[in-house]
Structures are given as C-alpha cells and as structure tokens.
Amino acid sequence: MQCSYFDAHACRSCTLIEVPYADQVRDKEERCAELLSAHTGLQWLPSVRSPQEGYRNKAKMVVGGTAAAPTFGILDAEGRGVDLRGCGVIAPGIREVLPVLARFVTRAGIAPYDVPRRRGELKHVLVTESPTGELMVRFVLRTDGPVARIREHLPALLANLPRLVVVTANLLPEHKAVVEGDVDIPLTERTTLAMPLGGIALDLRPQSFFQTNTRVAQELYAQVARWVDEIGPASVWDLYCGVGGFALHCAAPGRRVVGIEVSAEAVESARHAARDLPDVEFAAGDATRFALESTEVPDLVVVNPPRRGIGPDLAGWLETSGVRHVVYSSCNPVTLAKDLEAMPSLRPVRGRVLDMFPHTAHVEVAVLLERVVAPR
Template sequence: MQCSYFDAGVCRSCTLLAVPYDEQLAGKERHCHELLAAYPDLEWLPAVASREGGYRNKVKMVVGGTVEHPRLGILDADGHGVDLQRCGLSGPGLQAALPALAAFITRARLTPYDVPARRGELKYLLLTESPDAELMLRFVLRTDESVPRIRKHLPALLAELPQLQVVSVNLHPQHKAVLEGEQELLLTERSTLTMRINDIALHLRPQSFFQTNTEIAAALYRQGRAWVEELAPASVWDLYSGVGGFALHSAAPARDVVGIETSREAVASAVLSSRQAGLDARFVAGDATAFALTTAAPELVIVNPPRRGIGPDLCAWLDASDVRHVVYSSCKAESLARDLAAMPSLVPRRARVLDMFPQTHHYEVMVLLERDAARAA
C-alpha cells in the first residue's frame, strides 16, 4: 500500500507499511506460533487475511490547527496537529465525510484544543461507518460552551451528509491522555448505529466499543459461533461481551447465554440487539471476574478481554472450575500466552490468527481450550 504521509515522514503509525502484506501476515503467524510454542499439539487453522487498506470502520481524529484551518489527524512531537484526512487505512465513506466536517468546524467556530497551551474546545472527532454506509459522529469537547453552535449548524451538516445518522457530544474536561469523558449529549433522534455483521444487526451506541475492522470482526464472530455450535454447550458466558457480538452469535434455542460487560452503554446496545433479533441472550453490567467468582459455572466461557488479558484471578477461577471449554479471543498474544500458562487444566486445542490491523504489528488470535480429562479426573 502506498501512503504519501508515510513517504514524507509525516506519519509513521503504520510501522509495517514498507513490508509486503504476505510477509506481514506470515510474520504475525510466526510471532504467535513462537509465543504458544509450549503447546506442540495445538492445531493451527489458516490465518484470516484482511484488506491492506480502507479497512478501518472508524477514525479517531485529533483536531489541531485553527478555526479557519483545522487539521484532522494526529499530533506531532510538539503537540501540534498533523492533517491525515486522506489516510489510506480509513474506509472511503469516512474519507469522503472528513472535508465536510473540517468545514463544519470553521462554520460553527469550534476552536481546536491546543494541547501544549491547554486551551481551546474541540479535542477529537470520532467517526464510525456501518456496513450500510451510515455514519455516527462524536464531538469530544472540553466544555459545553460550543454545544449551542453545534446544534445551530447541525441541520446543514445533516443535509450535506445524509448518511450521518447519529451525532453526539462527549464532554472531556480533563487534560489527560484519555480519549473521552463520561458525559455524552445526544444531538440526533437516532441513538444507535446499526452494524450488520453476518446475520445479526448489532446496535452501537456512541460510547460502545466495536472492532476497528468490520470484515475481520465478522470472521471472528463466525469462528466463535462455529466452535460453539460444534461443542453444543447448554450454557455459555461471554465475558467482556462489549455490544454482544460473541453472545448473540452463540445464542440458540434451549441454550443459556449470558454476556457480562462493565460498560452500561455497551450492555444497553446488546440488550437492544438481542430484543430486535429475537435472540435468547441476557446481558449484565458488571465486572467479569467478580461475576465468575460468585456464579455457578457454565459449560463454555468466551473471553474477549482488553490487551492486558483476563488476569490472575479469573485465570485461577477458570483453571479450578467445571468449565469444559474456553474460547479466548485476544488482541495481544503476549498476555494470552501468560494467561494460558496460568490455566494448566485447560489445554489449547486449536488456534487462528486474524489480521485485524494490517500495516501494524498488531493482530487478533483466537484459541479453543479444552479441559484436560486427566486433570479433571
């Protein structure tokens, strides 16, 4: 993939851009195999490749520059904005919308936040595109001072971008390295973006997390569903369930499926998706480990944790529990390897690398674990 930003040295976020894609994918497989070398009987399924570019369904654009000339992209070493509106990783619908959003910043007089000076209002634009080419936009602001101006000019923006269906403001008053604050102000009648993944419509609320690469997310959920259907458990937990992707793909008649997620916004999204799809799955807002430690174990557990992994307490519970199988979806193979080592009673049987993040060293890996019969006896 060719990138003028990379060639000019303006942005080096895509650390593998100079490496041919086949070599990138082979290197990720090799890296994962090395980390899981302690399991020589592990069956490796073929890796799932991604499109090299245009795969991102969302962009998180730092807003720099000035009201008259805003820059949407990243910050340089001095904390000033670098414009990346034509980033080749972004889906074409996202790229097409960004010039209109830059013009809106000028029209609504939204002052970009100056990080070194700690002044200004608009910190980020967060833009997400659905498989149906609909958009969700979030303005991350320091205060609510400019909200009236956003409301005033929003009808013109919606007329210019009819694919823009959900718009909100996130208030993030602190000066610290986190993307958003707790308070969200919805500015449109619609409150969710519909992500049609495989045969399920997932409803995404503004503060809900969804995978960056829609096609690979769909493959991830198909693999999880295939393993669950093969094993046919009577009960399933989806820990760190997010908007319910794994849980809803696992739902079946006479199967008890429960999703556990700390984000109440994500839980609300999952409940809506389950209800509208007519699927029998329950969702609970809470801590995954705390839930596991106080609830009777199911036959199968799906875990899809953040990069830090599931941690020693949940590992210890799973290792000592009656859970027969675990489906572990990991975005960091190093923490996966550490967690697997802490659960010796559960043996990795199959694994698959899915390239969620082409042009970078990051990838997703799924592992199917089975309780060791000898240890169980």
C-alpha cells in the same frame, strides 16, 4: 501499500507498511506459534487476512490548527496539528466526509483545542461507519460551550450528509491523553448506530467498543460461533462481551447465553440487539467478579479481554471451575500465553490468527481450549 504521509514522516503509525503484506501475516503467524509452542497439540487454521487499505471503520481524528483552517489527524512533537484526512487505512466512506466535517467546524466557529497552551474547545472528531454506510460522529469538547453552535448548524450538516444518523457532543474537560470523556450529549433523535454483521443486528452506542476492522471482525465472530456450535453447549458465558458480538453469534434455541461487560453503555446496546432472544441476557459488571461470585458453572466460556489479558484470578477460576471448553479471543498473544500457563487443565486444540490491524505489529488470535484434566 504506498502512503505519502509515511514517506514524508508526517505519520509513522503504520510501522510495517514497507513490509510486503504476505510477510507481515507470516511474521504474525510465526510469533503466535512461538508464544504458544509449549502446546504441542494446537492445530493452527489458515489465517484471516484483511484488506490492506480502507479497513478501519472508525477514525479518531485529533483536531488542530484553527477554526478557520482545522486539521484532522494527529499532533506533532510540538503539539501542532498534522492533517491526515487522506489516510489510506480509513474506510473510504469516512474519508469522503472528513472535509465536510472540517467545513462544519469552520462554519460553527469551534476553536480547536491547543494542547501546549491548553486553550480552545474541540479536541477530537470521532467518526464510525456501519456496514450499511450509516455514520456516527462525535465531537469531543473541553466544555459544553460550543454545543449551542453545533445544534444551530447541525440541520445543514445532516442535510448535506444523509448518511449521518447519530451525532453527539462528548465532554472531556481534563487535560490528559485520552480520546473521550464520560459524558455524551445526544444531538440527534437516533442515539445508536446499527451494525449488522453476519446476519446479526448489533447496536453501537456512542461509548461502546466495536472491532475496528469490520470484515475481520465478521470472520472472528463466525469462527467462534462455528466452534461453539460444534461443541453444542447448553450454556455459554461471554465475558468482556462488549456490545454482545460473540454472545449473539453463539445464541441458539435452547442455549442459555449470558454476557458480562463492565460498560453499562455497551450492555444497553447488547440488550437492545437481543430483545427478541429470550435465552440471551446481559449484565453490567466485572467479568472476574461475576465468575468468582457465581453459583453456576456454564458448559463453555468465551473471553475477549483487553490487552492485559484475563489475569490470574479469572484464569485460576477457569482452571478449577470444571468448565469443559473455553474460547479465548486475544488482542495480545503475550498475555494470552501467560494466561494459558495458569490454566494447564485446559488445552489449546485449535487456533487462528486474524489480521485485524494490517501494517502494524498488533494481531488478534482466537484459541479453542478443551479440558483434559478434571478440576481438583
């Protein structure tokens, strides 16, 4: 993939963009295989490849410049805005609305946040596109001062962008390197974005996590669901469940599924999506604490932790719990390998690399584990 921003050294985020895509995937396969090479019985399925362009369903644009001429992209080393509206990995449906949103910022007179001087208001514009083309836009502000102006000009924006169905103002008063704050002010009647995926109607609220690559996410959920259906467990836990993607894809008549997620916002999204499924329930809480305090042990556990992995406490519980099967979806094969070392009674039998982030070193890998030694 050719990128003028990369060639001009304006943005170097896609560190592998000059590497042929087939080589990128092969290198990720080899890296995962090497990290898990101690597990000799592991069968690797063919990798899932991604489109090389337009695969990101979410754009996290740092806003710079001025209200009259805002930039959407990143900041350079001096804190000045670098405009990346034409970024090739962002979904075309998002790219086409970024100029419209930039004009909205100008009309509403919202001053971009000046990082070096700690002045201004608008820090980020976050845009998410659903598989149906609907959009969620979040304006990340230093204070709620501009909210009235956003409300004033919002009807014209909605008329101009009929695909735009969810708009919020997110408040991030602190001066720190994070994308969003804790408070979202809804500005539209709808507050959730429907994310239909593989026949499952997921719901996405403003602060809920969703996989960035829709096509590869669909393959990931489908693969895990196939493994689970082959085993046929009567009970499943989905730990770190997010908006319930794995739990809902693994649901089946007579199968009790419980999803645990620390984000209450994500849990509300998951509950809404599961409203017609009596055997599926979700709760907000810490995944490790839930497992350690539970008096029940399910037949199968799905874990999809952040990059730090599940950690020694949850790995220790899985090792001694008697759980027959575990499906581990990892965005960091290094911590995956470390966690597997702490669960020697659970043997990886199948694995699959899923290239969620082309042109970068990041990779998703899913592994099916089965118990080979009874717990002590």
